[in-house]
Amino acid sequence: MSDTNPNNPTPTVDELTTRLTAIRTGIAKGLGLAEDATDETLLARAAEVAKERDDAKTRANTIAAERNTEKMDAEIRSAVTKAGIFAQSTDDATAILRGVLEVTDKGEVRTKAAPNVVPGQTVEQFIAGQLKTMRPHYWPTSIGGGAKGGGFAAHAGPDVSCFKPGGTLTAQYALVARVGERAALEACRRSGIVPPPWLIGGAR
Secondary structure (H helix, E strand, O other): OOOOOOOOOOOOHHHHHHHHHHHHHHHHHHOOOOOOOOHHHHHHHHHHHHHHHHHHHHHHHHHHHHHHHHHHHHHHHHHHHHHOOOHHHHHHHHHHHHHHEEEOOOOOEEEOOEOOEOOOOOHHHHHHHHHHHHOHHHOOOOOOOOOOOOOEEOOOEEOOHHHOOOOOHHHHHHHHHHHOHHHHHHHHHHOOOOOOHHHHHHOO
């Protein structure tokens, strides 16, 4: 079958030349050059435009990263202050928080997916639910000798029902932050609840 289409005849060499010249002229104008610019000049200018584009993209990404860092640091400072962390421990706490936080596409500061970190938490939630467990010495001791903290029931220890099937990690971390890892672990064992591996490995 012939490729010849009587309704779309093959252009002549002159017609093709005219079309190519028009395309070349358009490219030259688009690059800010004269219509009769040489091929070498066109290629050099195209390379410059590509570099300018890449440089602009790099600058935009740098500015966005700097703004995200400023936003994250501002929320960290506010949360650390509200949490009542010792002044001498704020730098260490800030370093930990920077390592587990990110600014989402929605512009929210949340915990990211990382080992032993529940993703999607706010700064305050991470501090209350996990940082207090990881670094209890960042806070003043608020429970007297022999006294039981919030979440304890008389003689039975803390209510560890959140460690039963269906319990949430947020509730588990919040309980551990209140009573301590060892108290939570011992209460699980007294209640016949199998504690999660992260609690067994972290209890001191």
